[in-house]
Amino acid sequence: xxxxxxxxxxxxxxxxxxxxxxxxxxxxxxxxxxxxxxxxxxxxxxxxxxxxxxxxxxxxxxxxxxxxxxxxxxxxxxxxxxxxxxxxxxxxxxxxxxxxxxxxxxxxxxxxxxxxxxxxxxxxxxxxxxxxxxxxxxxxxxxxxxxxxxxxxxxxxxxxxxxxxxxxxxxxxxxxxxxxxxxxxxxxxxxxxxxxxxxxxxxxxxxxxxxxxxxxxxxxxxxxxxxxxxxxxxxxxxxxxxxxxxxxxxxxxxxxxxxxxxxxxxxxxxxxxxxxxxxxxxxxxxxxxxxxxxxxxxxxxxxxxxxxxxxxxxxxxxxxxxxxxxxxxxxxxxxxxxxxxxxxxxxxxxxxxxxxxxxxxxxxxxxxxxxxxxxxxxxxxxxxxxxxxxxxxxxxxxxxxxxxxxxxxxxxxxxxxxxxxxxxxxxxxxxxxxxxxxxxxxxxxxxxxxxxxxxxx
Amino acid sequence: xxxxxxxxxxxxxxxxxxxxxxxxxxxxxxxxxxxxxxxxxxxxxxxxxxxxxxxxxxxxxxxxxxxxxxxxxxxxxxxxxxxxxxxxxxxxxxxxxxxxxxxxxxxxxxxxxxxxxxxxxxxxxxxxxxxxxxxxxxxxxxxxxxxxxxxxxxxxxxxxxxxxxxxxxxxxxxxxxxxxxxxxxxxxxxxxxxxxxxxxxxxxxxxxxxxxxxxxxxxxxxxxxxxxxxx
Numbered sequence: 001x002x003x004x005x006x007x008x009x010x011x012x013x014x015x016x017x018x019x020x021x022x023x024x025x026x027x028x029x030x031x032x033x034x035x036x037x038x039x040x041x042x043x044x045x046x047x048x049x050x051x052x053x054x055x056x057x058x059x060x061x062x063x064x065x066x067x068x069x070x071x072x073x074x075x076x077x078x079x080x081x082x083x084x085x086x087x088x089x090x091x092x093x094x095x096x097x098x099x100x101x102x103x104x105x106x107x108x109x110x111x112x113x114x115x116x117x118x119x120x121x122x123x124x125x126x127x128x129x130x131x132x133x134x135x136x137x138x139x140x141x142x143x144x145x146x147x148x149x150x151x152x153x154x155x156x157x158x159x160x161x162x163x164x165x166x167x168x169x170x171x172x173x174x175x176x177x178x179x180x181x182x183x184x185x186x187x188x189x190x191x192x193x194x195x196x197x198x199x200x201x202x203x204x205x206x207x208x209x210x211x212x213x214x215x216x217x218x219x220x221x222x223x224x225x226x227x228x229x230x231x232x233x234x235x236x237x238x239x240x241x242x243x244x245x246x247x248x249x250x251x252x253x254x255x256x257x258x259x260x261x262x263x264x265x266x267x268x269x270x271x272x273x274x275x276x277x278x279x280x281x282x283x284x285x286x287x288x289x290x291x292x293x294x295x296x297x298x299x300x301x302x303x304x305x306x307x308x309x310x311x312x313x314x315x316x317x318x319x320x321x322x323x324x325x326x327x328x329x330x331x332x333x334x335x336x337x338x339x340x341x342x343x344x345x346x347x348x349x350x351x352x353x354x355x356x357x358x359x360x361x362x363x364x365x366x367x368x369x370x371x372x373x374x375x376x377x378x379x380x381x382x383x384x385x386x387x388x389x390x391x392x393x394x395x396x397x398x399x400x401x402x403x404x405x406x407x408x409x410x411x412x413x414x415x416x417x418x419x420x421x422x423x424x425x426x427x428x429x430x431x432x433x434x435x436x437x438x439x440x441x442x443x444x445x446x447x448x449x450x451x452x453x454x455x456x457x
Numbered sequence: 458x459x460x461x462x463x464x465x466x467x468x469x470x471x472x473x474x475x476x477x478x479x480x481x482x483x484x485x486x487x488x489x490x491x492x493x494x495x496x497x498x499x500x501x502x503x504x505x506x507x508x509x510x511x512x513x514x515x516x517x518x519x520x521x522x523x524x525x526x527x528x529x530x531x532x533x534x535x536x537x538x539x540x541x542x543x544x545x546x547x548x549x550x551x552x553x554x555x556x557x558x559x560x561x562x563x564x565x566x567x568x569x570x571x572x573x574x575x576x577x578x579x580x581x582x583x584x585x586x587x588x589x590x591x592x593x594x595x596x597x598x599x600x601x602x603x604x605x606x607x608x609x610x611x612x613x614x615x616x617x618x619x620x621x622x623x624x625x626x627x628x629x630x631x632x633x634x635x636x637x638x639x640x641x642x643x644x645x646x647x648x649x650x651x652x653x654x655x656x657x658x659x660x661x662x663x664x665x666x667x668x669x670x671x672x673x674x675x676x677x678x679x680x681x682x683x684x685x686x687x688x
Contacts, residue, residue, distance in 0.1 A: 002573045003573075006552075350553075353546075353550035355511070356511060357544075358535045358536055358540065358564065358567030363566065451506045454550070
């Protein structure tokens with residue numbers, strides 16, 4: 001006979017007492033595990049919801065960014081195309097130049113120093129973008145007996161304080177000529193064809209398609225060659241520029257800024273429809289940008305609301321656990337203590353005779369606490385299983401999160417190290433709870449006076 | 458000298474204190490069988506329990522086999538009790554959830570766990586022998602609830618003898634038994650004394666007293682007479 005044998009025999013003899021103790025401990029362990037499960041589930045659900053919301057928001061923002069980027073690109077492209085089609089929209093002319101001459105003939109007669117363009121390029125001017133010094137004059141192409149507008153250009157002069165930008169009009173190399181549509185049609189010119197113009201040899205480098213403007217009767221050559229042909233060395237008729245893409249009526253600002261740099265000049269604006277279109281594009285981009293900002297703001301607001309909502313749910317669950325858990329533990333401990341006390345009462349006679357047979361206090365304690373240990377470990381293990389089941393079932397009911405979000409939660413919660421500790425610690429805690437609750441009854445039994453019992457019987 | 462009780466007194470406190478033993482002295486030798494008799498409440502059981510190291514006297518000395526158990530601490534006294542004393546009670550006090558053979562082996566519980574495990578087979582053989590001796594061989598695996606009163610008391614007696622005690626203390630062991638079973642139990646106790654043990658028996662039963670060597674009469678906590686049994 002061993003004490004463990006005695007314990008097992010007593011358990012099988014008084015099954016109900018043991019089963020009730022196991023049940024009480026299991027309920028306590030279940031409460032611990034289920035509470036922990038629900039709290040961890042809350043955190044995991046929050047994490048998943050936040051991840052989904054963040055992904056949704058980021059996707060929406062990405063979409064908006066693409067729209068804005070596309071709108072920006074559209075704007076830039078449109079501006080470029082329009083400028084290519086319509087030419088520069090700002091002309092800087094000598095102050096004494098009659099503008100009507102330009103409108104009537106596309107030709108200019110007054111000049112200004114070529115280094116004006118350098119002065120502009122070296123200035124901090126903000127209201128214009130591209131600078132193109134040029135001479136332009138209606139001349140007779142003597143070899144072909146055709147009137148043309150001669151355009152001399154050396155290509156764009158970069159503004160030194162800005163980053164290099166792709167020129168909207170390429171320079172024409174010396175000895176080459178770009179020919180407008182009407183002219184090359186009339187003269188049946190071909191690319192790479194050698195021609196003579198005002199006594200100079202040129203090679204046709206490019207033939208423009210029809211533009212329906214003065215460009216159709218224009219030929220472009222290198223500025224220096226044009227200056228030489230026209231006898232205008234180091235002089236230019238105009239500096240063409242592109243007004244910045246800023247919306248609104250800014251020509252007065254352009255004029256004011258240029259006047260400060262190049263006194264004795266005048267500024268005129270051409271092709272205002274280009275600006276109108278650019279403005280529309282600008283507006284579209286602005287709307288897209290505002291939409292992006294609104295989307296970001298809405299995303300952040302949604303996330304903030306979701307965080308607050310989840311925090312409230314988590315706090316509520318934690319508070320619930322903080323109230324229920326101690327209550328359940330106290331009730332379970334009381335139940336176990338009461339059952340142990342009743343058990344000890346039932347066994348007074350048995351304890352008396354065991355004492356008479358020579359069992360020591362420690363051995364009597366082992367008889368009772370051994371049983372408590374077993375009920376604790378069994379209740380703990382059963383409670384852990386019940387706790388997981390309860391958490392799995394009750395969790396979704398508490399927060400109303402559908403199973404699609406909850407899918408995989410079980411594995412994630414069980415896999416977390418914190419919950420693993422709970423799973424391992426709970427049976428130990430259950431054992432401690434059971435033994436502590438039974439301690440008084442066990443100690444009372446162990447200190448029982450055998451003589452009183454045996455005499456009383 | 459197996460037992461020497463010297464001027465012990467015992468009073469049960471309460472609203473009306475009861476003087477259960479008053480300056481009682483008693484000696485027992487090996488092979489002696491003493492029956493204690495007297496009216497109810499005269500202190501018979503108190504004397505038995507005090508002799509059995511279960512109830513400390515208020516004053517006086519108790520010496521068993523040359524040792525003074527009441528000067529030992531509780532655990533030492535329990536160990537001493539398990540080694541040297543055997544008890545039989547009127548109510549049998551069998552452990553209800555243990556089988557008959559397990560009840561007989563119950564004194565092994567008082568030993569340490571290593572000894573319990575090591576001597577398990579020896580204990581089982583010893584218990585079986587005792588059960589056979591008391592006619593309970595075929596009841597070894599029954600629970601006490603399935604036994605008759607006589608069988609239960611024989612089982613209790615087998616348990617009392619399991620550890621081969623020197624002193625057997627019996628409190629009304631035949632009180633609930635029919636004459637045949639009472640005779641079996643009393644003969645066993647007589648045989649125990651004859652084999653060199655000592656028996657202290659509390660009884661109201663004239664037949665039981667007849668198995669003793671002497672009868673100790675008590676009245677109001679005092680030994681009034683110690684007379685030899687004459688057949």
